[in-house]
Amino acid sequence: MKTVGNDLVRHQLHENRKWYLGLGILLTLFGIVLLASLPFATLSAVFLFGTLMMIGGMIHFIAAFKIFDGGFRWLWALFGILYLVAGYYAFTTPVKTAIVLTHILAIILIVAGVIRLFNAFIFRAFQGWGWTLFSGILTLATGVIILMSPEAPFWVLGLFLAVDILFQGINYLTLASYIKREVPKSSADV
Template identity: 85%
Template sequence: MKTVGNDLVRSQLHQNRKWYIGLGILLIIFGIILLASLPFATLSAVFIFGVLMMVGGVLHFIAAFKIFEGGFRWLWALFGVLYLAAGYYAFNTPVKTAIVLTNLLAIVLIIAGVIRIFNAVLFRALPGWGWTLFSGLLTLVTGIIILKSPDAPFWVLGLFLAIDILFQGINYLTFASYIKHEVPKSSAD
């Protein structure tokens, strides 16, 4: 009985392989386009942030009045207002939002770098601690460069978005190749 389920999964993977290839190629093209126009990619990232904040605000309101009661209801409603305000701010002031988000990203990278460096020093007796130290230094320096660069808000978020989309495309193509070469076709085919 178990082989029937496995055969079905294998068959579906092979049938959907062309979709993985198409989606992978499309995402790679989008990633390259975004890399070529980082300010546009950054603006896209800000608008995605705005949409997510608006959706989060609506969901908090739904939770406040459909799930929670008493004081928690008003706390969730307050979160809904804050999320909606953040989304509204992102749509009405995309450049300022890009500056704020880029600075927050830089601060998080700096903190993460310091924590990794501290962990590397703390665990220096273990093998591989040097890689943790290197990673921490690289993360720390990246955060500092982003924070000190006056034009960073116009390209950093776009770069992160473009690279993410590009690698998602590569991931889909790799998965399609894996299906072709490593997943046997079902016995029903």
């Protein structure tokens, strides 16, 4: 009975391989295009943020009057309004939004770097603590460099978006290649 399930999974993987390959190619190309035009990628990230905030605001507002009663209703409605305002702000002032989001990202990286440094010193008796220390120094330095760079808001968010999309594409290409090389075809495919 187990071989029937395995055959079904293998068949499904081989059937979807072309989709993984196509998606991988598209995402990889899109990631490369975004890397070549980081200001455009940053603007795309800001508009994506604005869109998600608007959607979140509408969902909060709808939930306020469809799901919740009493005081919670007005709290959720307030959250919905705040999300909508944040989304509107992102669309009407994308450069200011990029600056704010970049500074928030830099502060998060600084805090994460400090926490990793602290963890490295706490666990220095254990093997591998040096990697945590190295990671903490790198994360802290990245946050400081981003925060101190006046042009960072014009490329940092775009870089993060472009690299993420590029690696997703490479991941799908790797999966498609693995399926072709390593996953035996099911008896239904033969």
